Amino acid sequence: MWFFGIIAMITFVTMLVFGVLSIFSLKTKDDKGKRNIIVASSSLGICIITFLVSMALYGNHLENEEAVSKMNEEQTAVSNKLDKEIEDKQTEYTQKELEVNELNTKIEENQKEFEAALAIVEDKEATEKELEKLDGQIKEKKSEVDKINDDIKKKKDELAAITGQIKEKKDAPVTLSAGNFTVGKDIPEGRYKAVPNGGAGNFFVNDGADVNIMIGKGEFYESEYVFDAYEGDEIEITTSVKFIPVE
Template sequence: MTENQKPVFYRRKMFWINTAAALVLILTAFMIGSYMSTTSLHGEKLKYEEIQAEVEKVEKRLTQKQSEGKDLDKDLERLHEKKEETNEQLKALDKERSEAEALVAEKDTLQADIKKLEESKKSKDSELDKVLKEIDTKKEELATVTGKIIELKEEPKTLSAGFFTVGKDIPAARYKVTPNGNGNFFVNGGAKVNVMIGSGSFYESEYVFEAVEGDEIELTTSAHFTPVQ
């Protein structure tokens, strides 16, 4: 017998039975859902409020992390600016170093040039000394031929009016005597030299003599004694 062939009340009964079963199933599912609304977190069963509290905590931590992230972004931006500033400083230092290296190279070149000039000067000085010696030699030869007096490079010695001894007051040498005024000039009491020195027609403006050790010199005026050849 099929379902359509069964009595009406039977079919109504089955309807309500099915409806009741469905309600039971729905209620059971709701209760299971309500029961399952509690879950396990960190090994403990938490209710919805506890889960919500945990969610809020997580959201707070997330907000904190986001704030920290913003701070990190600001720090990174500052570090980037510092990096750019440091790069500029490094460029400036590289430029200064290049300029310093150029100056050092220029200094080395100048020092090399100075060294060459000094060597050249030494060579020229040596040549000049040779030339001067040759000139002195020629002057001596000329003086020998013409009888001219050549003054030596020694400083002249000035004697005042008075008595002096050669070898004690003045070294033995050949001298040119140049007076500072008018007066008499005697050597060994006039036996070796007896002249009037000074300016004027009766005086000698200069006088050359050979001073030998032990000679006695008498002057009535001061005079310069210049060593000569």
């Protein structure tokens, strides 16, 4: 820019100098003076053309400089906009990263809780299996105890029948006709001596599991039979039987 200013200044000074020389040459009337006028005019024309060209170049330079300045401003605005967008995206990325970290932390905590709950469930299942096993053993032992009690009751009845050491109680005997009866409902619980009441037939207790005889008179019949009647026992007789309480 300063270069074009200097050219314009030199052109203006040159024009001024040649203008002054032309004025002085006009005062001379000889051929030499005329030649000087022609030279001065030519020089003045060249100076004017040079000046105009310089001014045109200067104007073009100003336009170019304004365009460059405008372009630089636009580039700066675009660059600032892009920088702002990049900064916003960076902030958004940082926020999302924090959220992801929080979610990972929650997942780890929930995983620990799940593993603890799973361990409790597995321990519970193992305990339930152990309880089922123990319950089965208890039932098995109870069955064995019941069987032993039944054996003891039978042996006592057999012993009492063999030794004849039966002492009748003062309680009134209970006479039942043929049919099915329940101890505790039709006849009290206790120890009895069963004798036929004028007939003969089968005598079962609990479907023959505890007592299974034929009671009556004759070679194949029992004339009397001592047994223990427990609450809930089922008695089945096909003839009338008298149940005498004994000790």
